[in-house]
Amino acid sequence: MKAATVYDVAAHAGVSIATVSRVLRRPDDVRASTRARVLSSVRELGYVPSASARSLAARRTGVLGLFFPSIDDEDDRAEAVFEQDTLARIVVDIPDTGEVRPPNLYFDEVLRGSEREAWRHGFALMVGVGRGSDPATMVNDIAGRVDGMAVLARSVPDDLLDHVSRRIPVVLIAGPRRGDDFDHVSVSxxxxxxxxxxxxxxxxxxxxxxxxxxxxxxxxxxxxxxxxxxxxxxxxxxxxxxxxxxxxxxxxxxxxxxxxxxxxxxxxxxxxxxxxxxxxxxxxxxxxxxxxxxxxxxxxxxxxxxxxxxxxxxxxxxxxPMADLGRAAMRAMLSRLEHPDQPPITARLPVKxxxxxxxxxxxxx
Amino acid sequence: MKAATVYDVAAHAGVSIATVSRVLRRPDDVRASTRARVLSSVRELGYVPSASARSLAARRTGVLGLFFPSIDDEDDRAEAVFEQDTLARIVVDIPDTGEVRPPNLYFDEVLRGSEREAWRHGFALMVGVGRGSDPATMVNDIAGRVDGMAVLARSVPDDLLDHVSRRIPVVLIAGPRRGDDFDHVSVSxxxxxxxxxxxxxxxxxxxxxxxxxxxxxxxxxxxxxxxxxxxxxxxxxxxxxxxxxxxxxxxxxxxxxxxxxxxxxxxxxxxxxxxxxxxxxxxxxxxxxxxxxxxxxxxxxxxxxxxxxxxxxxxxxxxxPMADLGRAAMRAMLSRLEHPDQPPITARLPVKxxxxxxxxxxxxx
DNA sequence: ATTGGGAATGTAAGCGCATACAGTAGACGT
DNA sequence: ACGTCTACTGTATGCGCTTACATTCCCAAT
Structure with a gap:
């Protein structure tokens, strides 16, 4: 069950791959009748375009990245409960007076705001949480997949930031400015x-x-x-x-x-x-x-x-305003993508x- | 400032692009001296490999997807506070007796667990939150970028699921089973x-x-x-x-x-x-x-x-166990990726x- | 019937990388 | 000195899609 490609759809609909591509990207450039024919082939073949190929050809991924430092207390049970068709029934008496897991509202909120704003502008969001070991691998990996990347202050070493920022715009969230190189979003x-x-x-x-x-x-x-x-x-x-x-x-x-x-x-x-x-x-x-x-x-x-x-x-x-921090970060990135040469952005959000x-x-x- | 590519690095290091690729993917296949030379070129040029190209060539993206239904009360201020270099100082008196925003612990937790598990297996995570309008676009978009996708129950219409699942494995989180087609993870x-x-x-x-x-x-x-x-x-x-x-x-x-x-x-x-x-x-x-x-x-x-x-x-x-739900979903997906033909997975997590x-x-x- | 011109479609050239396969250089044996 | 391996490295192809450019259609105007 190999996944269908443009070629398959093109053949099935009796058109060229260019037309298939057009139907998906600029429907108005295609005559209504052919468009319908292509779309029905798409449906019939279960065709889902490969974003990898598209990104490569279009020179942009349509994804924004967000990188957090690790904060969650590494819950490292190698094997999560799973695979056991268990039905649980454990009754625990008056438990947990202390804090169980300080829900990390901060990141959650930033994430939520980011996702929201990215989406509004037609971008998907990719998140990475820096695990103890070596952030380099992960950051590089993400950097290779996105059009721009927001990074929480101090979660990434400076040299790595410099390296990555030669490929894509990087926005720093919170923390102090880093020289005048990066766009920066923080609160008052x-x-x-x-x-x-x-x-x-x-x-x-x-x-x-x-x-x-x-x-x-x-x-x-x-x-x-x-x-x-x-x-x-x-x-x-x-x-x-x-x-x-x-x-x-x-x-x-x-x-x-x-x-x-x-x-x-x-x-x-x-x-x-x-x-x-x-x-x-x-x-x-x-x-x-x-x-x-x-x-x-x-x-x-x-x-x-x-x-x-x-x-x-x-x-x-x-x-x-934590969610707004995320939003502002995304907007700064998008702004930078549109105007690569504008001076560094510094957004400082008001507090209450x-x-x-x-x-x-x-x-x- | 066009981003560097393998070609640039190869030229700079005086090797072929194949060698550059090897240095990054299978370092042991390259002589230590050339490896060092290439790596230094990588650093010097600020080279970050394009995941799009890699995914395309390697036929896998290394990304797992997670799709949520929209729950957050559409906070739709078109323009978030931003761009104003404001320093705020607004003092509000004894406010907000009611709930401000019910933090959506559930999704946050599932997300956290998913990210964690995906990462442990060398995958990045891409999240999508279904906004009111039309999930199709978004789901398709994500489906095109990932090797597998977990979906919260009822956040995606059945026909869309069927369509997408012809390209990548899909895991359902919570809710009832959907026939016997999909892997499924839920709690008791x-x-x-x-x-x-x-x-x-x-x-x-x-x-x-x-x-x-x-x-x-x-x-x-x-x-x-x-x-x-x-x-x-x-x-x-x-x-x-x-x-x-x-x-x-x-x-x-x-x-x-x-x-x-x-x-x-x-x-x-x-x-x-x-x-x-x-x-x-x-x-x-x-x-x-x-x-x-x-x-x-x-x-x-x-x-x-x-x-x-x-x-x-x-x-x-x-x-x-919300985080475990996410983890289990990811594991089910990975398992499916390894053994495409195994029978449908049904994981039922215990509760307390x-x-x-x-x-x-x-x-x- | 011809022709001009926009609309619709096809052709072909990459995008940046992985990788099968071919080639090359030593190291070693005889 | 010459053949044989082994260890590296280079060549060449294709992954699936976008898009500039070329080509073909179709229809109105002449």
Missing amino acids: NTEGMRALTEHLLDRHRVTAPVYVAGPSDSPDDAERYLGFRQALAAAGIDPDALPVLRGNFSRVDARAIAAELVTAGDLPRALVCGNDQMALGILDVLGPAGVRVPDDVIVTGFDGIEAGRLSSPRLTTVHQ VLLRESSEGAPGA | NTEGMRALTEHLLDRHRVTAPVYVAGPSDSPDDAERYLGFRQALAAAGIDPDALPVLRGNFSRVDARAIAAELVTAGDLPRALVCGNDQMALGILDVLGPAGVRVPDDVIVTGFDGIEAGRLSSPRLTTVHQ VLLRESSEGAPGA
């Missing part, structure tokens, strides 16, 4: 954190907020911390006089940090976290420890993930400060 | 719901649970309802004597249903919902209305989404009944 980390901090300073008279930082190599965190400092400086407070707690963006890690603060007994008036996960981790500890939020301690996050809306108290945070109970107290209060 | 909907229902009947002495159904054309819901009925029948209860409430799997819709029940004043002892979203919608209404869960009414869901673990009370539900507070009462109680 600094401005958002500054606005939030200013709010705490002005409205709540906080004088010595403590920043709970993410990994020291996170450019996003660096930008956020910068906003934090700017707000302090603008209020006449010396940022360097305040301690900074270093976390790793994870919830469990933040719990440890909070636990330490509680036992040490020196809780600041406000804990400003570099992301939501950490803020949630802190809430996990503070509540049970008898520390009231926000009465005793104000806690804020950054990202605007769903879980922060479901926590109690609900988390004050800065929401970044969401004031909720973890800083404001009961709703309506 | 019936068994899971039956186990859950039996638990309610046996352990909680519920005698007349009411089923809150999904859309009548949902095969998943049908399977679940069947399990519900089986449990009743096995307990000597006539399923047909009990009313069934019809929802559409959405949270808002379920709220309306619950509201009606509350005002009518005839709440059953237990509401068994076809999915988690609806169960959550019911919880949304019951709590504020003064109805105690589970003391007055037991509420259960199906799916095991994250939000059900974060609700209060936490939701008793049946967890289906998770008993939580919405049926059991306070933890530890």
